[in-house]
Every structure is written in C-alpha cells, then in structure tokens.
Amino acid sequence: MPRPVSYNLIQKPLEADLSMAELPEGNMGEGFFATSLSKVVGLARKNSIWPLPFATSCCGIEFMATMGSHYDLSRFGSERVGFSPRQCDLLMVMGTIAKKMGPVVKQVYLQMAEPRWVIAVGACASSGGIFDTYSVLQGIDQVIPVDVYVPGCPPRPEAIIDGVMRIQDLVEKESIRRRNSDQYRALLESYGIQ
Amino acid sequence: MKDQHIKLPEGSIEKTTTTLNLGPTHPATHGVMQNILELDGERVVSTEQTIGYIHRAFEKLAERRPLYQITTLTDRLNYCSSPINNMGWHMTCEKLLGVKTPKRVDYLRVIIMELSRISDHLICNSIVGVDAGAYTGFLYVMQYRELIYEIYEEVCGARLTTNMGRIGGFERNFSDVAFQKIEKFLKEYPVVLKEFEDLFIRNRIFMDRTKDTGGISAERALNYGFTGPNLRAAGVDYDLRVHQPYSSYEDFKFNIPVGNTGDNYDRWLVRQREMWESLSIVEQAYRKVQDFKGKEADVYHADVPAYYLPEKADVYTKMEALIYHFKIVMGETEIPKGEVYHAVEGGNGELGFYLISDGGRTPYRLHFRRPCFVYYQAYEELIKGSMLSDAIMTMSSLNLIAGELDA
Amino acid sequence: MSLTSEYIQQRLQDKFGEQVGSFEQPYGMLTFEAPKEINLKVLNFLFDDPHLQFRFLTDLTAVHYPDQTGRELAVVYHLHNLSANVRLRFKVFTDIQTPDVYTASGLFSAANWMERETYDFFGVNFVGHPNLKRILNVDEMDYFPLRKEFPLEDQTRIDKDDAMFGRG
Numbered sequence: 001m002p003r004p005v006s007y008n009l010i011q012k013p014l015e016a017d018l019s020m021a022e023l024p025e026g027n028m029g030e031g032f033f034a035t036s037l038s039k040v041v042g043l044a045r046k047n048s049i050w051p052l053p054f055a056t057s058c059c060g061i062e063f064m065a066t067m068g069s070h071y072d073l074s075r076f077g078s079e080r081v082g083f084s085p086r087q088c089d090l091l092m093v094m095g096t097i098a099k100k101m102g103p104v105v106k107q108v109y110l111q112m113a114e115p116r117w118v119i120a121v122g123a124c125a126s127s128g129g130i131f132d133t134y135s136v137l138q139g140i141d142q143v144i145p146v147d148v149y150v151p152g153c154p155p156r157p158e159a160i161i162d163g164v165m166r167i168q169d170l171v172e173k174e175s176i177r178r179r180n181s182d183q184y185r186a187l188l189e190s191y192g193i194q
Numbered sequence: 195m196k197d198q199h200i201k202l203p204e205g206s207i208e209k210t211t212t213t214l215n216l217g218p219t220h221p222a223t224h225g226v227m228q229n230i231l232e233l234d235g236e237r238v239v240s241t242e243q244t245i246g247y248i249h250r251a252f253e254k255l256a257e258r259r260p261l262y263q264i265t266t267l268t269d270r271l272n273y274c275s276s277p278i279n280n281m282g283w284h285m286t287c288e289k290l291l292g293v294k295t296p297k298r299v300d301y302l303r304v305i306i307m308e309l310s311r312i313s314d315h316l317i318c319n320s321i322v323g324v325d326a327g328a329y330t331g332f333l334y335v336m337q338y339r340e341l342i343y344e345i346y347e348e349v350c351g352a353r354l355t356t357n358m359g360r361i362g363g364f365e366r367n368f369s370d371v372a373f374q375k376i377e378k379f380l381k382e383y384p385v386v387l388k389e390f391e392d393l394f395i396r397n398r399i400f401m402d403r404t405k406d407t408g409g410i411s412a413e414r415a416l417n418y419g420f421t422g423p424n425l426r427a428a429g430v431d432y433d434l435r436v437h438q439p440y441s442s443y444e445d446f447k448f449n450i451p452v453g454n455t456g457d458n459y460d461r462w463l464v465r466q467r468e469m470w471e472s473l474s475i476v477e478q479a480y481r482k483v484q485d486f487k488g489k490e491a492d493v494y495h496a497d498v499p500a501y502y503l504p505e506k507a508d509v510y511t512k513m514e515a516l517i518y519h520f521k522i523v524m525g526e527t528e529i530p531k532g533e534v535y536h537a538v539e540g541g542n543g544e545l546g547f548y549l550i551s552d553g554g555r556t557p558y559r560l561h562f563r564r565p566c567f568v569y570y571q572a573y574e575e576l577i578k579g580s581m582l583s584d585a586i587m588t589m590s591s592l593n594l595i596a597g598e599l600d601a
Numbered sequence: 602m603s604l605t606s607e608y609i610q611q612r613l614q615d616k617f618g619e620q621v622g623s624f625e626q627p628y629g630m631l632t633f634e635a636p637k638e639i640n641l642k643v644l645n646f647l648f649d650d651p652h653l654q655f656r657f658l659t660d661l662t663a664v665h666y667p668d669q670t671g672r673e674l675a676v677v678y679h680l681h682n683l684s685a686n687v688r689l690r691f692k693v694f695t696d697i698q699t700p701d702v703y704t705a706s707g708l709f710s711a712a713n714w715m716e717r718e719t720y721d722f723f724g725v726n727f728v729g730h731p732n733l734k735r736i737l738n739v740d741e742m743d744y745f746p747l748r749k750e751f752p753l754e755d756q757t758r759i760d761k762d763d764a765m766f767g768r769g
Contacts, residue, residue, distance in 0.1 A: 054219060055225075056225065056226050056247075056248050056596065057225065057248055057270065057273060057596060057597050058269075058270055058273040058354055058355055058597065060225070061273055061274060061317070061354055062353070062354055064317075064336065065336065065339070065340065065343070065353075068333060068336035068337065068340070069333055069336065069337055070336070070337060070340045083219075083220070083221040095248070096248055096250055098246070098247055098248050098249050098250065098600075099739055100246050100247050100249065100738070100739050101218060101226060101247045101248065104217070104218050104219060104247070108219060127760070128761075130266065130267075131250045131251070131255065132753070132754050132755075132761060132766075133250060133251035133254060133255055133753055133754065133755065134251060134254075134746055134751075134752075134753065134754065134755045135249045135250065135251050135737075135738060135739075135746075135755075136250055136251070136755075138755070138758050138760055138761065139760070153355060154353075154354050154355060156353065245736060245737065246735075246736055246737035246738060246739075249737040249738060251746065251753070253722070253747060254746060254747055254753050255753060257753075258753055289628055290628070414710075416656065416657060416683070417656075417709060417710045417711065418710045418711050419657065419658055419659070419709070419710075419711030430683075432683055437683075437686050438686070532627045532628065533627050533628075533632075533690075534627065534628045535628075535630060535660075535679060535688070535690070537659075544659065546659060546660055546679075548660060548662065548677070548679070550664060558664075559664045559665075561660070561662040563659060563660040563679075567714060567715075567718070568711055568714070568715070570714075571710065571711065571713050571714045572710070600737055
C-alpha cells in the first residue's frame with residue numbers, strides 16, 4: 001500500500017518557544033560566569049559562520065537547494081552568504097575544480113582572513129570525483145588545506161548540512177592559539193602559503 | 195601553477211577605458227566564466243570572454259566508457275535539467291542500435307523531459323529576478339523544484355544528476371507514488387507559476403531593467419547558431435520537438451512561444467510561456483499514460499535483451515538471460531559501426547550528440563553539440579554599447595550553465 | 602523542387618565534379634567529403650544557392666584517425682537547412698603534419714569558437730581565424746589532448762594508483 005504523499009507526516013510540537021545554544025561548562029555565580037575564553041569564542045563563532053559559496057557546477061545547484069526554504073542552511077547561523085573572501089569565514093568549494101581554476105581557488109583562499117575554514121563539498125572537490133582526467137584537479141587539497149570533506153555526487157542537502165555541522169564542531173573546539181601555532185604554520189608551508 | 199593567472203591587457207597612459215574583470219568567481223556569473231570588460235564610464239566598449247574553468251574532458255572520457263556508462267557524463271552537461279540530457283543520449287544510442295521504444299516508454303520520457311524543462315526554466319527565470327534584485331521569487335519556486343526532485347527520486351533514486359533510464363526505456367516502472375506526486379504537481383503548480391509570473395511580468399522595475407537590453411536580430415542569431423528559447427525570443431520558431439519529433443512528441447498538442455526583439459524581456463517571457471506549455475504537455479502525457487491498462491501498463495522498456503539488462507530473477511534462473519547479462523556487462527555486444535547525429539530540444543536549445551562507433555565496446559569519438567557554448571560567442575555583440583548592469587542581466591537571461599559551456 | 606539527397610548530390614557534383622565524393626547516408630543524413638582546399642567554396646555554394654540554402658551551422662568538430670596516413674584529421678561540419686528541414690554532414694580530411702584548413706568564421710559567426718575548440722583539442726590550424734588560441738584548456742598546454750596517442754589521465758597525479766584502476 002503506497003504511503004500517502006505529503007511533506008510533514010509527523011507533526012512535532014515545538015519543545016520551547018526559543019531555541020538557545022548550550023552553555024559551556026564553567027563557574028556560575030550571582031552576576032558572573034567564569035569559563036575559558038576559547039569556549040566562549042568558540043560558541044559565538046560556531047553559530048554565526050559566514051560562508052562563501054564557491055559554487056562551480058552541479059553541487060552548486062544542490063547548495064541552492066540547501067539555502068532554500070526546504071533544507072534551510074540559515075537555521076545554523078549561515079544566513080549571510082557573502083561573495084567577498086575578505087568578509088567570510090568558511091570557504092565552501094562546491095563542484096569540480098579544473099586546473100585552470102586552481103590558481104583562482106588559491107587566490108580566494110589567500111584573501112580570506114584568519115580564522116578560516118574550508119569545506120570541500122562533493123566528490124569532485126574532495127578527490128576529483130568521476131573526472132580522472134588531464135584537466136581536472138584531483139581534489140582541492142592539492143592547493144589549499146581542507147577541514148571537512150562532504151562526499152556525494154552531488155551530496156544531498158542533508159549531507160551538506162551535516163558537513164557544516166562538522167565545521168561547527170571544529171569551530172567550537174578550536175583553541176584560540178591554533179592559528180599562531182607551529183603546527184598550523186607548517187601546514188600552510190606545505191601548501192606554499194606564507 | 196602561476197599565482198597571477200588573470201592576464202590583463204597591457205595598460206598605457208593614453209588609455210581612456212576602464213578594464214573590469216568580471217572574474218570567474220563572481221556572484222553574478224552563474225557558474226565559472228570570465229569576462230574582461232572594457233568600460234567607458236558605465237558603457238561597455240568591448241569584452242573578452244574566457245571559458246574552460248570547468249573543462250572536464252567529457253569527450254575524451256567518453257572514449258573510455260561503454261555506451262551505458264556515458265549516461266552519467268551526460269547528466270553533468272546541463273545539470274539543471276539532467277534527465278533531458280540522459281534521454282537524448284539514450285535516443286542517440288537507440289538510433290545507432292536500431293531500437294524502437296514502445297509508446298508508453300515514449301510518453302513516460304515526455305513527462306520526465308518536460309518536468310526537467312520546467313525545472314531548468316524556473317532556475318533561469320528566478321535567477322534573472324535575483325540579478326535584478328528580486329530575491330523572493332527565487333526562494334518561492336525553489337520549493338516547487340523540490341517537488342520535481344522528489345518525482346525524480348521516485349523514478350530513479352537521485353535528485354540532481356539523475357542517470358535516468360536505460361537504452362530502450364527505464365530501469366523500473368513508475369510507481370504509484372510517482373504518479374501521485376505528478377498529480378500533486380499538476381494540481382498545485384499552476385497557482386505557484388501564476389504567482390511567480392505576476393511578480394515580474396508587468397512589474398515596472400523589471401521591465402525597465404530588461405526591455406531593450408541585450409537584443410539580437412533573427413539573422414544574426416541564426417548566423418551565431420542560436421537555438422532554443424534565445425532563438426525563439428529573436429523571432430524564429432525553430433523547436434526540435436516540432437521539426438524533428440522524437441519520442442512521440444507528434445502526438446501532443448502544444449504551442450511554441452516566439453518573441454519579437456530577442457531582448458532580455460522577450461527571453462524571460464518565452465521561457466515563462468514555455469513553462470505553461472510544458473505543464474500542458476505533462477498533463478496530456480499523464481492522461482495518455484493512464485489510458486494504458488492491464489498488461490500494457492507494465493511496459494517500461496523496449497524488448498531488446500541485447501542492449502537492456504534482463505531482470506535479475508531471470509539472470510539467476512534462465513540461460514539466455516545470463517548470457518545477455520554477461521555480454522552486456524563485459525562489453526561483448528555487437529555495436530554496429532557507423533556515425534550518427536541526434537539532437538534533442540534541451541533547456542537551452544539543440545543539444546546534439548555526434549557519435550562515431552567503430553564496432554568496439556566504447557565509442558570511437560563522441561562530440562556534444564552544446565547550445566550554451568555556441569550562443570555565448572554572441573555575448574560581445576549583445577552587450578556592446580549597453581551599460582554594465584545590462585551586461586549582467588544579459589548574462590543571466592541567456593541561461594549559461596557552466597557545465598554545458600565547457601564540457 | 603524538394604530537397605532530397607539525390608538532388609543535393611546532383612547539384613554538388615554538377616558544380617564541383619570529381620572533387621566531392623564519398624556520398625553516403627548513414628542513418629538518414631547525407632554525408633560527403635571534399636578536399637580541404639575547396640572547403641570554403643563548398644560551404645559558400647551551399648549557403649548562397651537559392652535552392653540549397655544551408656544557412657545554419659549546427660556543429661563543427663574533428664576526428665582523429667591515426668591509421669589513415671595522409672588523412673589523419675577529419676574536420677566535420679554539420680549543416681542544416683531550417684526551412685526545408687534537411688541536415689547535411691560535410692567532411693574535410695587533412696594530414697597531421699600540415700593541418701591547415703580555411704576558416705568558416707567569415708561565413709558563420711558560430712564557427713568562431715567551434716574552430717577554437719577544434720584547434721584546442723586536435724591542433725587543426727584554421728587559416729584566417731581572427732583569434733585562434735586555446736579555449737577550454739590552460740593556455741600553457743603544449744599538446745593536443747584529444748588525439749589518440751595521449752592518455753586521458755593526468756600522468757603527474759600521485760594520489761591515484763593506476764594498478765587499482767586496471768591500468769598500468
């Protein structure tokens with residue numbers, strides 16, 4: 001017996017009128033709250049990531065669907081997508097990057113200010129995808145360091161949202177000294193980025 | 195890899211025009227293409243286009259794959275309406291192999307192709323609105339594209355790059371849920387399309403932005419090789435569904451909207467009107483499919499065991515099915531030698547497949563005649579002398595899909 | 602006078618005699634070839650003649666046949682007569698050492714980028730083309746990738762193991 005067609009089959013009541021982020025652990029008192037700085041900064045940053053959609057091909061259309069009202073990415077704080085790398089935190093590379101486009105991706109990455117994260121959406125951005133050819137870069141991690149890879153061809157919007165949530169985990173747990181650490185500098189050196 | 199990749203023209207002290215790089219990453223270019231504009235104040239003097247930023251070597255890749263594996267490549271040509279590309283490729287293979295599809299398969303193909311045409315034109319028209327500043331229409335119709343995606347999912351399992359169908363038909367019969375979703379779409383969508391249309395069609399701001407910009411005459415358009423809605427907006431009623439009907443399009447009654455001047459407003463109107471016509475074709479096809487009863491309603495592919503994988507249950511029990519399965523998968527089927535050119539009316543125009551086969555497992559040469567590649571050459575002529583904002587509107591109203599541009 | 606294949610063949614043979622040849626009709630489309638020196642003359646004739654009127658260039662591409670010495674590269678034009686709804690395929694063979702073919706971009710503006718793409722993929726040098734440079738590949742590329750002797754994969758990649766893909 002085929003199921004009837006409708007969007008929301010189970011109506012779930014809202015748990016609360018407001019949804020609030022979780023409080024990090026710390027010492028509370030009358031009018032003060034003591035916790036470590038990186039926890040507060042992480043909490044603030046993770047819920048307001050400004051993405052830069054670097055949409056090249058088919059994954060870009062799935063990104064449009066993710067930003068649409070059905071799969072709404074702005075629930076996660078990524079309401080304001082910008083197209084200027086100077087103002088964005090998260091570079092979402094979606095789609096095939098050809099060798100001709102490689103220097104452009106690198107230039108966009110260099111223009112972003114720290115802290116910056118990179119998410120490779122789709123099989124083509126992660127590893128070249130089905131295009132094992134002379135003209136396609138086999139994964140953007142040949143030119144820039146990547147934090148999260150989202151597989152799929154194209155990944156479902158739920159998968160893209162999952163990737164953004166993994167980025168949120170990284171952002172929350174990141175130490176505020178990481179960007180000046182030797183390990184991070186060595187990582188950038190390995191890509192030829194000063 | 196060089197860091198300074200963008201090669202700007204040499205500057206000189208006497209230069210009076212500004213060079214503006216509308217580069218590969220730009221919110222207004224939908225997909226990666228680069229335009230280096232020479233501007234005199236706000237007026238465009240000349241432009242130089244660079245494409246190839248997403249060149250994926252489809253044609254070389256196709257020489258490595260057997261015919262049924264090339265369907266996944268054709269998906270990624272015009273990825274806003276991938277079922278049309280898939281069906282076009284299957285029809286090319288059927289022409290080469292001499293396979294004739296039954297009527298029910300043709301009608302089901304028509305339903306899917308017209309739904310994907312609606313999906314493609316929806317993206318184009320709403321993005322024209324976004325570029326003019328009207329974001330609402332885009333968000334509103336994306337919800338209805340989700341319903342089209344759900345229909346694709348019921349038929350083939352994927353949303354965007356569908357890899358739908360096989361040589362000779364479909365991989366499975368359309369389920370009842372798929373038909374229910376098509377009915378729901380037919381019921382709910384006309385209201386939405388009317389609301390979307392009313393946002394733009396007599397909107398003063400939109401008309402001022404798009405009327406008399408980016409126009410082209412019919413003779414120049416034909417010389418440039420325009421096809422599809424861009425050519426019909428210029429006044430030439432050339433539509434492959436009528437002139438060289440494929441997949442039983444001759445059984446349907448529909449009109450072909452034709453514009454006057456070929457400017458951006460006409461292109462928008464032609465696409466809008468085509469969506470209404472596609473909706474009526476889907477309705478007619480749906481009624482025709484419902485007319486097949488009994489045994490005929492179970493037909494979803496042509497009876498060509500040499501090219502269509504037999505049912506798994508038969509493969510495990512019957513000898514002939516096992517042999518056919520082996521031959522198809524291992525590439526031992528007899529593909530005739532020859533060259534064939536077949537074209538379908540894609541979302542942007544005549545999408546052609548030129549296939550040369552030398553009898554081997556893989557094609558000897560496969561060339562895609564991509565409509566976007568052919569008409570993007572005319573961009574300089576379209577925007578010469580107009581203002582920068584008109585150049586942006588022209589680019590988005592031409593519906594340039596980067597995957598189809600570069601292949 | 603209806604535009605049948607026999608009529609087109611007759612007109613072409615009347616005008617060009619023995620130079621046009623190999624008339625065949627694979628899958629219903631008349632195909633013929635001519636030497637590369639007269640390719641523009643044939644295209645102009647097909648364009649201007651009031652009965653033939655092949656005024657729409659559908660496609661321009663090339664095919665590489667490494668085994669046919671002296672005729673390795675074939676430039677294929679697909680033409681279309683929109684009013685009579687007739688298609689035509691016209692092939693021009695050239696050898697690979699001097700792949701010079703006259704450009705059709707003076708007659709059809711559509712041929713501009715199509716010839717650039719053909720040059721990019723096969724190395725066919727279109728004489729008289731206004732801007733013959735690479736269009737889809739990187740400008741620094743020094744070989745013509747769609748020729749049969751070159752492999753599909755990028756040989757300098759390190760993360761994919763050819764043995765696992767059944768090659769190598």
